[in-house]
Amino acid sequence: MTYCTPQDVRQLIPIIDEPTMPDIQMQIYIKRAEAYVDGKLRDTYIVPFDPVPELVKDVTAEYSAYLVLRTVYSQNTPNSNEMVTALKENAEQLLADLDTGELSLDSLKYSSIESSSEFTEKIFTLKDITPYRGDY
Numbered sequence: 363m364t365y366c367t368p369q370d371v372r373q374l375i376p377i378i379d380e381p382t383m384p385d386i387q388m389q390i391y392i393k394r395a396e397a398y399v400d401g402k403l404r405d406t407y408i409v410p411f412d413p414v415p416e417l418v419k420d421v422t423a424e425y426s427a428y429l430v431l432r433t434v435y436s437q438n439t440p441n442s443n444e445m446v447t448a449l450k451e452n453a454e455q456l457l458a459d460l461d462t463g464e465l466s467l468d469s470l471k472y473s474s475i476e477s478s479s480e481f482t483e484k485i486f487t488l489k490d491i492t493p494y495r496g497d498y
Contacts, residue, residue: 365422
Protein backbone atom coordinates (compact mmCIF):
# COMPACT_ATOMS: atom_id res chain seq x y z
CA MET A 363 0.00 0.00 0.00
CA THR A 364 1.31 3.44 -0.93
CA TYR A 365 1.80 5.73 2.06
CA CYS A 366 1.11 8.95 0.15
CA THR A 367 0.30 10.16 -3.34
CA PRO A 368 1.98 12.67 -5.64
CA GLN A 369 -0.90 15.04 -4.82
CA ASP A 370 0.00 14.82 -1.11
CA VAL A 371 3.57 15.80 -1.97
CA ARG A 372 2.48 18.63 -4.28
CA GLN A 373 0.40 20.15 -1.48
CA LEU A 374 3.68 20.70 0.37
CA ILE A 375 5.58 21.98 -2.67
CA PRO A 376 3.07 23.58 -5.07
CA ILE A 377 5.89 24.93 -7.25
CA ILE A 378 6.48 21.38 -8.49
CA ASP A 379 3.54 20.79 -10.80
CA GLU A 380 2.81 17.85 -13.11
CA PRO A 381 4.77 19.24 -16.10
CA THR A 382 7.80 19.92 -13.89
CA MET A 383 7.81 16.41 -12.46
CA PRO A 384 5.34 13.80 -13.74
CA ASP A 385 3.55 11.56 -11.24
CA ILE A 386 5.47 8.50 -12.43
CA GLN A 387 8.79 10.18 -11.59
CA MET A 388 7.47 11.44 -8.25
CA GLN A 389 6.42 7.87 -7.36
CA ILE A 390 10.12 6.93 -7.36
CA TYR A 391 10.77 9.44 -4.57
CA ILE A 392 7.67 8.32 -2.68
CA LYS A 393 8.90 4.69 -2.76
CA ARG A 394 12.29 5.82 -1.43
CA ALA A 395 10.60 7.79 1.33
CA GLU A 396 8.41 4.79 2.24
CA ALA A 397 11.48 2.59 2.52
CA TYR A 398 13.17 5.20 4.72
CA VAL A 399 10.11 5.49 7.00
CA ASP A 400 9.80 1.69 7.28
CA GLY A 401 13.51 1.39 8.05
CA LYS A 402 13.34 4.01 10.78
CA LEU A 403 10.21 2.57 12.43
CA ARG A 404 10.63 -1.20 12.02
CA ASP A 405 12.00 -1.68 15.55
CA THR A 406 8.96 0.02 17.07
CA TYR A 407 6.03 -0.75 14.75
CA ILE A 408 4.88 -3.48 12.40
CA VAL A 409 5.75 -2.35 8.89
CA PRO A 410 4.63 -1.89 6.20
CA PHE A 411 1.61 -0.03 7.55
CA ASP A 412 -1.79 -1.16 6.32
CA PRO A 413 -3.92 0.88 6.75
CA VAL A 414 -1.57 3.87 6.74
CA PRO A 415 -1.89 6.17 9.78
CA GLU A 416 -2.27 9.86 8.95
CA LEU A 417 1.01 10.75 10.66
CA VAL A 418 2.90 8.16 8.57
CA LYS A 419 1.27 9.56 5.43
CA ASP A 420 2.34 13.08 6.43
CA VAL A 421 5.94 12.18 7.27
CA THR A 422 6.26 10.18 4.05
CA ALA A 423 4.94 13.12 2.03
CA GLU A 424 7.39 15.47 3.77
CA TYR A 425 10.37 13.22 3.16
CA SER A 426 9.25 12.70 -0.45
CA ALA A 427 9.00 16.48 -0.89
CA TYR A 428 12.53 16.79 0.48
CA LEU A 429 13.82 14.23 -2.03
CA VAL A 430 11.99 15.91 -4.92
CA LEU A 431 13.22 19.41 -4.06
CA ARG A 432 16.75 18.19 -3.42
CA THR A 433 16.78 16.75 -6.92
CA VAL A 434 15.20 19.78 -8.58
CA TYR A 435 17.44 22.29 -6.84
CA SER A 436 20.62 20.29 -7.34
CA GLN A 437 19.85 20.16 -11.06
CA ASN A 438 19.33 23.92 -11.26
CA THR A 439 21.73 25.37 -8.71
CA PRO A 440 24.50 24.05 -6.49
CA ASN A 441 23.22 26.02 -3.49
CA SER A 442 21.12 24.54 -0.72
CA ASN A 443 17.62 25.80 -0.05
CA GLU A 444 16.23 26.42 3.45
CA MET A 445 12.91 24.79 2.56
CA VAL A 446 14.67 21.60 1.46
CA THR A 447 16.61 21.45 4.71
CA ALA A 448 13.51 22.20 6.80
CA LEU A 449 11.47 19.43 5.14
CA LYS A 450 14.21 16.89 5.79
CA GLU A 451 14.79 17.96 9.41
CA ASN A 452 11.06 17.96 10.21
CA ALA A 453 10.52 14.50 8.70
CA GLU A 454 13.53 13.08 10.55
CA GLN A 455 12.37 14.62 13.85
CA LEU A 456 8.88 13.12 13.45
CA LEU A 457 10.39 9.71 12.76
CA ALA A 458 12.69 9.98 15.77
CA ASP A 459 9.76 11.00 17.99
CA LEU A 460 7.70 8.05 16.75
CA ASP A 461 10.61 5.67 17.34
CA THR A 462 11.29 6.88 20.90
CA GLY A 463 7.62 7.03 21.88
CA GLU A 464 7.42 10.83 22.11
CA LEU A 465 4.71 10.52 19.44
CA SER A 466 2.32 7.62 19.07
CA LEU A 467 0.20 6.27 16.26
CA ASP A 468 -2.69 5.90 18.73
CA SER A 469 -3.45 2.31 17.88
CA LEU A 470 -2.31 -1.03 19.21
CA LYS A 471 -2.69 -2.62 15.78
CA TYR A 472 0.53 -0.90 14.68
CA SER A 473 2.53 -1.94 17.72
CA SER A 474 5.16 -4.61 17.32
CA ILE A 475 5.08 -5.34 21.05
CA GLU A 476 2.16 -6.82 22.93
CA SER A 477 2.02 -6.20 26.64
CA SER A 478 -0.39 -6.50 29.51
CA SER A 479 1.08 -3.52 31.35
CA GLU A 480 0.71 0.16 30.67
CA PHE A 481 4.46 0.76 30.83
CA THR A 482 5.37 2.30 27.46
CA GLU A 483 9.06 3.10 27.79
CA LYS A 484 11.20 1.08 25.40
CA ILE A 485 13.59 -1.01 27.51
CA PHE A 486 15.59 -2.84 24.86
CA THR A 487 15.72 -3.77 21.21
CA LEU A 488 17.28 -6.65 19.34
CA LYS A 489 20.35 -4.45 18.96
CA ASP A 490 20.87 -4.66 22.74
CA ILE A 491 21.00 -8.45 22.94
CA THR A 492 24.46 -9.84 23.67
CA PRO A 493 25.40 -13.47 23.14
CA TYR A 494 25.04 -15.77 26.15
CA ARG A 495 28.32 -16.95 27.62
CA GLY A 496 28.26 -19.66 30.21
CA ASP A 497 30.73 -19.80 33.10
CA TYR A 498 33.12 -22.50 31.98
